[in-house]
Amino acid sequence: MADRFAENIPSGYMTRDPVIDYQREDPDYFDYLGAKAYKTFPAIAFRFYDEPDFDEFIDPNYEPLADPRFSETGRLRTNKRLFAGARSQEELEFQIKKYDKEQEVLRTINDYDYRVGGGRFRGQKAIANFGMELISDPLTYVPVLGWWAKGAKASHRFMAAGAVGFAAAVPYEYIKRQDSFTRTNAESLITLGTMFMLNGAVGAAFGRAKGIKPSPKQSDPNAFTDAKPLALIQRTQDDLADASPSSTVTSPRRVEPEPLNTEEAFEQARRIEPSDEMASIQTGKSTSVTAWRGQTDAPIDGNASRFAGAGANAQYWAMTKSQASTYSDDVIEAEIKLNNPVVINNDDDFIDLVKRATGQDISDEGLMMFFLGNRGKITLEDLAVNAGHDAIVIRLWTKANDDTIEASMKLKEEMSNLGAVGGGIGRDGQNLRAMFDQNEIIIFDKQRFKVPPSKNEPRPRSLGAAAANVSLRDLERQESLRATGIGLEDAPLNPLLRLLQGGPEASRIVQDMVEPAGMILNKIDDQIPMVNDSVSTMFKTTYLEPLFTAITKAEEAFLNFRQVSGNRQGLTANAYKMLREKARGLAPGHGRNNDLVRTFNERVGLALMRGGDNMADDMTPFVNEAASAYRVVLDLVRDQGTSVNLWIKEIDKKIERLAEKLETASPTTAGGIRNQMDNLGAVKDKISQHGVQATIRSQGYFPRIYDIDYMLSEAGKAEWLRVVGGAIGREEAQKAWTKITNSFDDTLEGFDSFMDDVATGSAQARLLDIDDELLVPFLSFDVEAVVRDHVRRMGMDIELTRKFGSVDMREAIDSLPTAEAKRDVTALRDILRGNYGRPSDPHSMVNRGISLLRNYSPLVYMGGAAVSSLPDIARPIMTEGINAFMGTSLRLFMGGMRKEILAMNRKTVREVGEALDMVLSMRAFAMADVGSTFGRASTLERSVKNLQVPFFLLNGLNLWTTAMKEFTGLIVTRRMTQAMAKDWQTLPIADKERLLANGIDGPMAARINRLMQLDGMYEQVGSFRFPKLAQWASVDAGAADAFKRALNQQINRTIVTPNAGEKALWTESNIGNVIAQFKSFGQSSTQRMLISGLQERNANFYQGAIAMTALGMVVNELKQVQYGYEKKQNITQMIAEGMDRAGLFAIVSDINHALEVMSSNRVSIDALAGGRATEQSTRRTISTFAGPSGSIVYDFGQMAQQALSGNLFSQQFMNSTLRVTPYQSHPFFPRGLYAGDGY
Secondary structure: OOOOOHHHOOOOOOOOOOOOOOOOOOOOHHHHHHHHHHOOHHHHHHHHHHOOOOHHHOOOOOOHHHOHHHOOOOOOHHHHHHHOOOOOHHHHHHHHHHHHHHHHHHHHHHHHOOOOOOHHHHHHHHHHHHHHHHHHOHHHOHHHHHHHOEEOOHHHHHHHHHHHHHHHHHHHHHHHHHHOOOOOHHHHHHHHHHHHHHHHHHHHHHOEEOOOOOOOOOOOOOOOOOHHHHHHHHHHHHHHHHHOOOOOOOOOOOOOOOOOOHHHHHHHHHOOOOOHHHHHOOOOOOEEEEEEEEOOOOOOOOOHHHHHOOOOOOEEEEOOHHHHHOOOOOEEEEEEEEOOEEEEEEHHHHHHHHHHHHOOOOOOOHHHHHHHHOOOOOOHHHHHHHOOOOEEEEEEEEOOOOOOHHHHHHHHHHHHHHHHHHOOEOOOOEOHHHHOOOOEEEEOOHHHEEOOOOOOOOOOOOHHHHHHOOOHHHHHHHOOEOOOOOOHHHOOOOHHHHHHOOOHHHHHHHHHHOOOOOOOEHHHHHOOOOOOOOHHHHHHHHHHHHHHHHHHHHHHHHHHHOOOOOOOOOOOOOHHHHHHHHHHHHOOOOOHHHOHHHHHHHHHHHHHHHOOOOOOOOOHHHHHHHHHHHHHHHHHHHHHHHHOOOOHHHHHHHHHHHHHHHHHOOHHHHHHHHHHHHHHHHHHHHHHHHOOOOOOOOOOOOOOOEOHHHHHOHHHHHHHHHHHHHHHOHHHHHHHHHHHHOOOOOOHHHHHHHHHHHHHOOHHHHHOOOOHHHHHHHEOOOHHHHHHHHHHHHHHHHHHHHHHOOOOOHHHHHOOOOHHHHHHHHHHHHHHHOOOOOOOOOOOHHHHHHHHHHHHHHHHHOOOHHHHOHHHHHHHHHHHOHHHHHHHHHHHHHOOOHHHHHHHHHHHHHHOOOOOHHHHOHHHHHHHOOOOOOOOOOHHHHHHHHOHHHHHHHOOHHHHHHHHHHHHHHHHHHHHHHHHOOOHHHOOHHHHHHHHHOOOOHHHHHHHHHHHHOOOOEEEEOOEEEEOHHHHHHHHHHHHHHHHHHHHHHHHHHOOOOOOOOOOHHHHOHHHHHHOOOOHHHHHHHHHHHHHHHHHOOHHHHHHHHHHHHHHHHHHHHHHHHHOOOOOOOHHHHHHHHHHHHOOOOHHHHHHHHHHHHHOOOOOHHHHOOOOOOOOOHHHHHHHHHHHHHHHHHHHHHHHHHHHOOOOOOHHHHHHHHHOOOOOOOOOOOHHHOOOOOO
C-alpha cells in the first residue's frame, strides 16, 4: 500500500519546521523519482538495518537540547522534542542529518507537482510512479492473505483476516516510524486501521467457509483383515459424515464395517481433522461441548472392564452420534462442561500428564516400570485429578511429530504390550490401547453434564430445587465465579469479588444485594439462572423511570409556562432547553427573585406540602401540573413502602422488645414501658396512614429535608428555638435541633435513636405533630433535589426490607460464617444506602472542604469525558458480537423507519430504568465519584453540586451515555427476543449462557416469548419487534419484570456503569474517595469488562478488545491535538496507550500510573513498550497519590505563592489559575491561553 499522506501536505506543516533552503534548482523528474525511491519500503528497511549503533558513544551527562540549533533563534527550535532522546553528540548529528534529508525528500516530492514532468508523458509517468510504489510496498500484498481466511461466518473470516493484516502492518509501521521524524501517530493509525479493514473485507468476501469435505468413495474390494484398525478407520469415516453441518442422525444405528482399500483408507484417515468442537478444546481452558453416550451410566460400548480402569467416577463420551451408535443403540445427547480438561494428542501428552500427576520425571522408557510398580493402584481419574483436571480429551492418538495412522497403530500395539507386561492401568490392569482407541472425552464428575429435557417441555431448575438435590461441594461450585484462566476472579479487590468467592451463603446474599457486574457464576453450567432481582436492580427498574418521568413532566410544565415548546420523549428530553432557562436566571441583573426556574421549583415543593399552589397567579396552573407529576413518584414510594411495611416492622420489633421487658418489670417501671409502647403504637398508626415524615395536620405531603446551612447559622438557630420552642418547649427544641444538624436521619444508629425518642415521646416524636407551615423557613423546597434524595434513600430501604425483611439485614448478616463476610455485607448495605464512610462530624470545616473539593473536581477535570468514552462504541461488539452489532446497525441506518425504531427503542430502554442520563446523570455521577449529599451540604456545596448536571450536559457525557445505552438496548433487545423465540433445547450454548447470566432460563424464556407473540403485546416497526412492557404486567407480571431486569443488567454491563460493591472499601471512605476519585470506572471495568470477558472466552471478547484498542488510540490522538502536543511513540506504546484508554487494563491501569510516577517511568507498561525514563512533575505526583483534589490544592497554593511574591500576572500564576478553572479540560477550551508545558 502506497504511503501517500505526507506527500500531499507541504513539508514543514506537520513538523512546524521552517522550510530549509537547500540552494538548488527546481527538481526535475529524475530528482522526483530519486525522492520517491528514498521513501520506498525496501530503502527504508535497508536504512533501518544499516543504521549505526551509538551505544559506545553514550554520555550519561549529555543534554541534546542545549545545542544552539534548538535555542530561541535556532532553526530546529520548533521541533526540539524530536531530538530529546539523543544520547551523545554523534547520535544527535546523525539524527539531524537524517532529519534534514527527510525534509529535502519531502520538499522535492511536494514541489515537483508534475510541472517539470508535464506534457504528453504526464499520464504515463503518473502510472509509472504509482506502479513503483505499488510493487515496492509489502503492504500491497497483505490483503491477498485474506483469500485464505477460514470461518463459518463472514464476521469470523473478517476478524481472522483483519488480525493478519493488522499483525503484518505492525512491524511495517514500526520500521517506518524508526526511519521518519515526521511520521505522525495519525498516519500510523490510518495504516493499521486500513490494513485491518481492507484485509478483513477481503477475507469476509473471498475467504473460505470452514467445513470438511465428504470422504471419497472407496471401491477397492481388498479388505483390511485386522478388525481393530478396520473399526477405527470406519469410525473416522463416520466422524467425517457427522462433521458436515447439514448431516443429522435421526435414530441410533450400529455401523457395520465394509471392505476398504487399505492404502487409500490409511491416507484418508491421515487427513482427518477433529470436528470444530473437538478442535476448540484446549488443555486448561474452560469450554462446553456437545457429546453422545449411552442412556445409562454404563460405558458407551457396554464393556465394564474397559470402563473400570478409568476410575469409579469416570464416564466416556463420544464426539459424534454415529460413534456412540457403534457401541450402543440407546444414545443420548448432552452438553458437557469442561472446566479444566487435559487434551491427549500424542504419547508425549500422556507422559506429560503422568509427570504432572505424580511429580516424577518419567522418561518414555520409565513409563513401563512406573505402571509395573503401581499395578492395580492408579486409574485415569487418579492421574487427571492429581494433575488438576476434571476430564481427559482423547484425539486420534498419533506418535509425536508423526501423523500417520500406521505409526498410531504401532504405538497402540506397543501400549497393548505395555498393558500386558506392566500390568496396565486400574484395578483390572487394562491396557492403554483399550482405553484410547477413538476421539472421546472421559469426565470424572457426573454432575458436569446436562441431559436436555424433552423438546416441548423445558425443565426449570430453580436454585432452591437445585440446592436441595446437590452436595455442598456442588453448591459451592455453582455459587462461585467461573474461572477466567488467570485467577483474576479470586483477587480480593472489593466486597463483590470477596463475597462471590466466599462460600454459598455469602455468594447468595451478595447476589441478592447487587448485580454481579456481568460476571458469570458456575451455576449457569447446570442451567440454573443467575439472580436478577437484586436490591440494586430492583431499585433501578422500579423507581428511576417514574422519577425521570416526574422531572421531565415538571420541566415541560415550566417550559409551557415560558411558552417554549418541549419534547420530553426526544433524545435530549428538554435538557438543553432547561439549561438555557437556568442560565437566564444566572445572567447579570437576575437576582433570586428573577430566577424563574428556582422560584418555580420552590413553589412546586410548597404546593406538594399544601395540597396545591396558593399564589393564584399565571404560574399557578403550571405549578400544580408539575406538583401532580411529582406526586405520582412520591405515591409510588409510599405504596412500595407500605407493601413491605417499612418502619412499621421496626416499630413492631421495638414494641416486641418492650413487651419482653414488661414481663419482668417492677411495678414502678411497668407504667413507663406501657407509655412507650402506646407512643410507638400511635406513631405506627400515623405512619401507616401518612408516611414516615408526614403529619396529619398538613393538606399534602412533601419530604422534610432541612436546610442545615441555615439551621447552623446563629439566626437560623435562634429562629428555630423561637418557632419550634413555642410549639414543643425550648428544651425539647434544642434537642431536636441537635439531632437534625447531626444528620442522624438516614443512618441505622440514628434510626435506633429515633425509635427511642418516639417511644419516650421526646422532641423528635413531637416534631411529627408540628404543622409543616411552622417549619417552612427551615426546610428546603428545591423540589427536584428533594424528591431525588427521597427516592434514593427510601427506595433503597424499601428494597432492602423487601429482600431481607429489614433495613439492617440483621438476620442475613448473622447467618454469615466469617467476620470478613459480615464486614463486607454490612459495608455493602451502607454503600447502597449512601452513608458508608460518612464522617462523624460532616459539618466541620475540614469535612466540608473535602466535600467541596470532591464536587468541584469534575468541573475542572472531566471536560473531555465524552471524548474519553469513544471506546464505548465497541463495547457492544465485545458483549453481543460483531454479527449482532453490524446486523442491528445496518438494519437501523439503512432502513426507512429509523426515527420510528429509535423512538420505540427509547421508550423500551427508559421503561427498564436506563438511558435516563440526560436528566438523572447516573453514569456521570458514578464515574465522577460524587454521590448525593443533599440535605447535609452547605450553600456553597449545593451551588457547586448544582453546576454538575449542566456541566455533564455541556461536555457531552450525558448525551453520549444516553445515545450509547439506547443503541446497546436496541442490540440486546433484538438478540434476547430472537434467542427466546427459538427452541431452548437447540439454542446455542453461548446464547443460553447469556440469557442465564441475566436471570432467564428455559421456562422463563418461553413465558417471555409467549408475550412477544400475543396481539397487542408488541410493536412491530420494520424488522424490529418491541415489547409493550406496560401491557405485559397485566398478563404476566413476573415475565415482564424478568425481561426488564435482564435488559437493565446487560445494558449496564455493556456501557460500563459503576455500581455498589465494585470498588475497594478504602476508596469508599471520606478520605479514600478523594484520593481515588475518578478511579471507579477502572475498578468497575475489572469486573464488567475484563473478568466477564475472560469468563466467556469467545471471539466476541477479543474482537471487541481489538476495536476498543483502536478507538483508544484515536482518543489518545485527539487528546494530543486538544492539548497541543505530539508525543512520539512507537507502535507498541501506541497499542498500550490505546488499551489503557479503552479500559482494558482495568485496575492494573491505576497501579501502572502509580509505578510510572514512583519510578520516573522506569517501571511501567510504557517502559516495557520502549518508553524513556522521564522525571515526573510535582503536580502529577500529587495528583497520583492525592487525587484530583490534591492537584487543585497544589495549584491554589502556587497561585497564593505567586501572589504573595508580587507575581500576580506571571505566566505560572496564569497557568495555575487556568488549571483550576471549570471547563478548562473541555475540548473547546482555548488552549492558546496556556504557556509553558503545563498541558
